[in-house]
Structure formats: C-alpha cells, structure tokens
Amino acid sequence: MLDGVRKLGRQTIDGVWRLGVAMRFFMLTLLHSGICLRRPQLVIREIFTAGVLSLIIIVISGLFVGMVLGLQGYETLQKYGSESALGSLVALSLVRELGPVLAALLFASRAGSAITAEIGLMKATEQIAAMEMMAVDPIARVVAPRFWGALISMPLLAAMFSAMGIFGGYLVGVVLIGVDEGSFWSQMQAAVDFRQDILNGVFKSGVFGVAVTVIALFEGYAAPPTAEGVSRATTRTVVTSSLAILALDFVLTAFMFRGA
Amino acid sequence: MHDNLVEIRGLHFAYGSRPILRGVDLTARRGQVIAIMGSSGCGKTTLLRLIGGSIRSTQGSVEVEGQDVAGLDQNGLYRLRRRMGMLFQFGALFTDMSVFDNVAFQLREHTNLPEPMIRDLVLMKLNAVGLRGAHDLMPAELSGGMARRVALARAIALDPMLIMYDEPFAGLDPISLGVTGNLIRRLTDTLGLTSIVVTHDVQESLKMVDYVYFISEGVVEARGTAAEIKSSGLPFVHQFVHGEEDGPVPFHYPAEPYGVDLGLNHA
Numbered sequence: 001m002l003d004g005v006r007k008l009g010r011q012t013i014d015g016v017w018r019l020g021v022a023m024r025f026f027m028l029t030l031l032h033s034g035i036c037l038r039r040p041q042l043v044i045r046e047i048f049t050a051g052v053l054s055l056i057i058i059v060i061s062g063l064f065v066g067m068v069l070g071l072q073g074y075e076t077l078q079k080y081g082s083e084s085a086l087g088s089l090v091a092l093s094l095v096r097e098l099g100p101v102l103a104a105l106l107f108a109s110r111a112g113s114a115i116t117a118e119i120g121l122m123k124a125t126e127q128i129a130a131m132e133m134m135a136v137d138p139i140a141r142v143v144a145p146r147f148w149g150a151l152i153s154m155p156l157l158a159a160m161f162s163a164m165g166i167f168g169g170y171l172v173g174v175v176l177i178g179v180d181e182g183s184f185w186s187q188m189q190a191a192v193d194f195r196q197d198i199l200n201g202v203f204k205s206g207v208f209g210v211a212v213t214v215i216a217l218f219e220g221y222a223a224p225p226t227a228e229g230v231s232r233a234t235t236r237t238v239v240t241s242s243l244a245i246l247a248l249d250f251v252l253t254a255f256m257f258r259g260a
Numbered sequence: 261m262h263d264n265l266v267e268i269r270g271l272h273f274a275y276g277s278r279p280i281l282r283g284v285d286l287t288a289r290r291g292q293v294i295a296i297m298g299s300s301g302c303g304k305t306t307l308l309r310l311i312g313g314s315i316r317s318t319q320g321s322v323e324v325e326g327q328d329v330a331g332l333d334q335n336g337l338y339r340l341r342r343r344m345g346m347l348f349q350f351g352a353l354f355t356d357m358s359v360f361d362n363v364a365f366q367l368r369e370h371t372n373l374p375e376p377m378i379r380d381l382v383l384m385k386l387n388a389v390g391l392r393g394a395h396d397l398m399p400a401e402l403s404g405g406m407a408r409r410v411a412l413a414r415a416i417a418l419d420p421m422l423i424m425y426d427e428p429f430a431g432l433d434p435i436s437l438g439v440t441g442n443l444i445r446r447l448t449d450t451l452g453l454t455s456i457v458v459t460h461d462v463q464e465s466l467k468m469v470d471y472v473y474f475i476s477e478g479v480v481e482a483r484g485t486a487a488e489i490k491s492s493g494l495p496f497v498h499q500f501v502h503g504e505e506d507g508p509v510p511f512h513y514p515a516e517p518y519g520v521d522l523g524l525n526h527a
C-alpha cells in the first residue's frame with residue numbers, strides 16, 4: 001500500500017520534472033530560432049520533409065473521411081427531409097473538428113515519429129556531439145528549423161485535409177446520390193463563418209502543430225543513445241502527441257464554441 | 261605565443277560518485293603528435309571530452325592556448341572549438357549529407373566564403389585524405405575506414421590548431437592502418453597542427469608519435485618518447501607494448517573464483 005503511494009508519488013514527480021525539461025527545451029528552441037530567418041532554406045527543407053511527404057496520406061485520408069461523412073450525413077439528414085443541408089454538415093465537421101484533429105493525428109504518426117527517430121539516431125551516432133564540437137549549436141541548426149518547418153506545414157495540411165474531405169462529400173452526396181448541387185454549395189457558404197469556423201480551425205491546427213513537433217523533437221533529443229532508446233522514444237512520440245491532440249482539442253473547442 | 265598548446269594539471273573527474281581520473285598531468289607542445297594509451301575504460305575518451313569542454317572537471321585545470329576551458333562561457337567555448345577538430349571513433353558523419361557537404365559543413369556555418377571557393381577548399385581537404393573522387397557519395401556508401409578519413413577531412417576544414425583523434429586505428433586493416441598513421445603525421449607536419457591521438461594500437465602509434473602517455477587507474481602511469489617507451493622496463497608498459505595477456509593489467513574483470521561461479525565449490 002505504502003509502496004504503491006510512493007511509486008505514484010515518484011512517477012508524478014518524474015512526470016512533472018520531464019514536463020519542465022520539455023518546456024525549457026521549447027523555450028531554448030524559440031530563443032535559437034533566429035537562424036530560421038537568416039537561412040530560410042533550412043526551414044524550407046524541413047517543410048519538404050515534414051509537410052510535402054505527408055501530403056499523400058493527408059489527401060487520401062481526407063478524401064475517404066469526406067466520402068464517409070457524405071454517406072452518413074445523407075442517411076441521417078434525409079430522415080428529416082433536409083438533405084440539402086449536407087454541404088454545411090460536411091464542411092462544418094471538417095473545418096471545425098475533423099480536419100485539424102485527424103490531420104494532426106496523421107501528422108504525428110507520419111512526420112512526428114520520423115523526426116524523433118532521426119534526431120534520436122543523430123544523437124546515438126554522435127552526430128549531435130560532433131556538431132557541438134564543431135561549434136555549431138544543434139538546437140539552432142537541427143531543432144529550430146524542424147520546429148518551424150513542421151509548424152508551418154501543420155495548418156496547411158489541415159486545410160488540405162478539409163478541402164479534400166469536402167470534395168469527397170461532394171462526390172458521394174452530389175455526384176453519386178444526387179443531392180442538389182446548388183443547395184449543397186450555397187448552404188455550405190451560408191453556414192460556414194470565416195472567423196468562427198475557418199480561423200478557429202487554423203488556430204487549432206497551429207496549436208496541435210506546436211504540441212506534436214515539441215513532443216517529437218524533445219523525445220528524440222532526450223532519447224537514450226541506443227537502438228532500444230530510440231525505438232521507445234518513437235513510440236512515445238506517437239502515443240503522447242495523439243493524447244495531447246485529443247485533450248487540447250477538447251479544451252480549445254470548449255473555449256471557442258461555448259454559447260455559439 | 262604559448263609553447264604548450266594543451267596543458268592539463270591535476271585533473272580529476274568522476275561520473276557521479278565513480279572517479280575516473282584522479283590527478284592527470286599532460287602537456288601537448290605545438291607541432292607534436294602525442295598519444296594517450298591505456299586499457300579499455302580507463303578514461304581516454306573522457307579526457308578528450310574534457311579538453312573539448314563538453315564535460316567539466318571536478319578539480320584541476322585544462323588549458324588550451326592558455327585559456328582555462330572550464331572557465332569559458334558558451335560563446336568562448338564555441339570560439340575555441342572552431343580551432344579544434346575532433347575525430348570521433350566512428351566518424352560521426354552527418355548521414356543526411358553527402359561527403360562533400362559534410363566537409364563543407366563548417367565552412368558554410370562559420371564563414372561567408374562564396375560557394376566556388378568552398379568547393380575548392382573542400383576538394384583540397386578531400387584530396388589530402390585521398391578521397392577527392394568520393395565527394396558525391398553518401399556516408400552510408402563508405403567503408404568504416406573511408407568514413408573516418410572523410411571525418412578527418414571535415415575536422416581539418418577550418419585549419420584548426422589542434423586535432424583530437426579517438427581511436428583512429430580501431431577496426432582498420434593493416435594497410436589502412438599504416439595509411440591513417442602516416443596521414444596523421446603528415447597532416448600534423450604540413451599544416452602545423454598539434455595532434456592528440458587516443459589509441460590501443462601501440463605498434464602503429466609508436467612509429468609516428470613524439471610523446472606517449474600511459475593512463476592507468478586514473479593517473480599517468482608512464483610517459484616518454486617513443487624510444488623511451490619501447491625500451492621501458494616498467495612491467496605495465498612492457499605488457500602493453502608487447503601485448504601480453506596477463507600482467508599488471510589483468511585479463512579478467514574482477515570476479516568470484518571460477519569454481520564458485522560454476523557451482524563446483526563454495527567460497
């Protein structure tokens with residue numbers, strides 16, 4: 001009994017400690033971000049590896065999610081004779097929730113895990129130590145560009161996801177089932193508010209982007225320099241950032257759409 | 261101008277509560293190749309990391325060019341490191357860059373040289389290690405010995421005053437071994453460097469070094485020029501130089517009597 005309490009206490013302290021170290025790491029990254037303005041090509045490269053290479057999975061998933069939304073939404077809406085609202089249903093679900101959240105989850109498993117593995121391996125093979133011995137700060141040269149590259153990619157990927165989803169909903173709803181095309185688009189236009197829905201969605205995916213990249217970078221940087229350590233850190237990145245995305249989504253949604 | 265480029269006095273270091281170095285004195289004069297030898301785990305890599313300033317001593321001092329390394333802040337340390345090269349045991353090449361970009365790395369980070377000039381410099385350094393033809397290979401396409409030579413080219417890219425080599429001979433065939441040994445000597449002489457070589461390879465290093473330090477139990481057990489070491493009467497040095505299995509340095513890690521471990525008899 002007492003042992004259990006002790007263990008719980010120990011784990012809590014460890015957890016809080018780790019959180020503190022991660023925050024400090026985050027601050028250091030921001031502090032050393034000047035290099036990204038001086039040498040934008042470093043960031044562009046990371047946008048390519050994190051963003052462009054995640055594009056395919058985002059596009060395909062977005063399309064399927066939108067198609068499912070079209071089917072399910074039509075099923076429910078037609079019961080009340082309001083299938084013309086299909087466009088607004090699909091668009092609102094995607095722009096407010098599914099776009100940012102699902103894109104971030106996919107991004108965490110595609111790009112986040114890759115970032116952790118890459119940095120963990122750079123550490124295990126002494127590349128980070130070598131860089132320090134060459135008087136180049138790895139936080140500035142390796143970590144900061146990856147942070148900004150991933151952070152810029154995230155909202156763009158979420159937007160891509162939503163756009164593909166809406167297209168998928170259109171394919172199923174209008175082309176396949178035969179919902180009236182005019183009302184599909186006009187209802188969507190009327191229902192989606194630029195500030196309320198789109199900007200909030202972009203803000204959400206920005207927050208998720210920060211969470212995923214900080215977790216991925218920190219796990220890689222703090223990983224024990226062994227094969228086992230790196231593989232564990234990679235798993236932890238996916239698990240922790242997925243949980244963080246879902247928890248943050250709840251908090252953000254509660255603040256954004258209360259009373260709306 | 262300090263005649264002694266590296267000067268270490270009474271250096272103590274411990275990982276946690278486990279003492280590794282207990283009072284090491286060592287001097288590297290300009291233009292010399294000095295070797296640090298000692299059995300595995302005696303703290304040679306640790307000593308290099310102390311000179312490079314990536315860890316700090318608990319007691320004693322490390323001076324490079326008259327500056328106390330432990331007393332430098334990050335800027336000071338980075339300024340000093342621009343003039344030091346370090347060769348990691350497995351090269352530690354950046355795996356996401358080609359051989360060329362690896363060697364160009366410091367030139368691009370620390371200078372504003374135009375790209376054509378960087379190209380000339382990189383090819384020059386690669387030529388010095390005999391790998392000019394390999395400049396567009398990726399590190400994964402190199403053998404271990406080639407990777408280490410590329411790492412050497414990278415270490416001399418900014419014409420440092422000091423290069424530290426961590427076991428440059430480990431895992432090389434006899435030909436590459438001789439090539440690498442000659443290379444270290446030649447680079448030291450032609451570029452006016454100072455080299456500190458950590459190695460297990462007594463035969464190879466005695467051919468090319470000016471001065472040898474033997475470390476054991478955290479202190480300098482023996483020192484001398486190559487000739488002095490070869491003719492040394494100290495049993496420890498004798499065992500090392502002639503590669504005898506047992507002597508003052510035991511072959512076995514401390515253990516219970518063999519019989520007890522096998523359950524044949526009881527202690």
Ligand SMILES: Nc1ncnc2c1ncn2[C@@H]1O[C@H](COP(=O)(O)OP(=O)(O)OP(=O)(O)O)[C@@H](O)[C@H]1O
Nearest residue numbers: 275276280298299300301302303304305306307427
């Ligand atoms: N980060 C560390 N934390 C704790 N102990 C360490 C650490 N690094 C090394 N040690 C210990 O310090 C001792 C000296 O290590 P070091 O790497 O300097 O040995 P070495 O002389 O270079 O050995 P080798 O010839 O095998 O490379 C070893 O016994 C090792 O177990």
Ligand SMILES: [Mg+2]
Nearest residue numbers: 304305306426
């Ligand atoms: Mg070592």
